[in-house]
Amino acid sequence: MTTATSAGVGELLRGWRTRRRISQLELALRADSSSRHISFIETGRSRPSQEMVLRLADHLEVPMRERNALLLAAGYAPLYPERSVDDPSMGTLREGMERLLTGYEPYPALVMNGTYEVQAANRGIAMLMEGVARHLLVPPLNAMRITLHPEGMAPRIRNFREWRAHLLDQMDRQLSLMRSPALRAVYEEVSAYPLPESGGRESAMAGSHTPFALPMMIEHGGRVLSFISTIATFNTPMDVTVSELAIETFIPADRETAAALGELITP
Template structure:
């Protein structure tokens, strides 16, 4: 990372995002969710069968969960019977379908979507946006960010922005995909000490998401991440030996303050009934050792000093 990174660089990144016509005007590094009408030309039975198989359930398993007969479920899947709105919602719940997919299945059965899908700049979500900003700001001096279902950057705190200050500006054009930013040769890849380990971790995590959601965009992202070359330095680096093996996979990142060793946690909204909120996640990084904590605090002090001089 450039040793001379200053707060004005963080502001310039914010400006690049804010000036894009697709970005709203309410906050730094924010993007809006799609609110296109829900449409489908598939039969509800096709969705039902697809999701039952994705969950690795037999017709008998799902019928027992929903307390209906296997015969009735079979008729629903083949189209011999048409489900009621309540039955669609019941089966979707038992299949643990994402809210977005529940709306699609409702539409395929001839019903209106139940779950709202607002953009992040909708006045109804102002308190939720404030909660996200509060969590991110409160996590300083440790990096944290909010992402949507496709890992597009929604918001980030200053600690995170300072760590990505030297990536190719092309990668910072909205929508900013944080996994691409991490693994792309022009992104953070050359500064990730345990690049292979970290990429394998991200790919494994994406596989789990695809299994859970069936999202084709995430499936394509897996192949994209796999296609990027391993940086020369990372290829020569020995396998990292850390105290967290078997517990968490750390991110080890070169910075002007030395190598940071970080682990992450994921926070989501509890019991959301809005599609956008259900797909929003906060990734918060924590120092995995005392040295990393000290380094992050020093980086924060440098940002504050630079801001004071600029002010």
């Protein structure tokens, strides 16, 4: 739920402008306003209209959850709803995501929310999680926790140090662009996990050829499977939950992995 903040809308907008490294003049030009008016809003001398709040939020690329916080701070009602993926009104979206994940098999794919909690996954993901400690599989599953925990996938990831650095850097970039105490808590937890006692030191760059993207190299059934990942989000979301959903798909990084998946996951 979006809650009111003690900070005024001007202070919040100034914070987002500073975070985006945009001057008052540049923001004014983008929003078809004046630097004087932007200054008055930020210092509390002028109360922006709802339209102006949304316009500034758009040019500052403020996440949808935080746009509701801006509206509340300016004295307006939140504009964007936040519904659970399990809400009946989300039925069509949920069914569409499940069809997408199933259609992607045998390649792994999953849907996560803004704190990396798994909302849906296909059989390819289930295959990769074999051997993960049972306590990590108690809902809500968290993809970062499962991947980086010493009792999760970490011991089987051959280039774990590289993959861990990639994931932590990804979370760090997200935190630099948005305020999310929940995501910050996940980051602090998983970044403090100890490294596996054995393995995880192999480099993806040590092979016979340079990979075209950093792969995740993971042991499974006596083989090493190699994947690169892509992340997709929804265009023009009008719901906070949907705005934070991400679909991650894993593509085989070599022909051997593609062939192995066809054998491991049958229709």
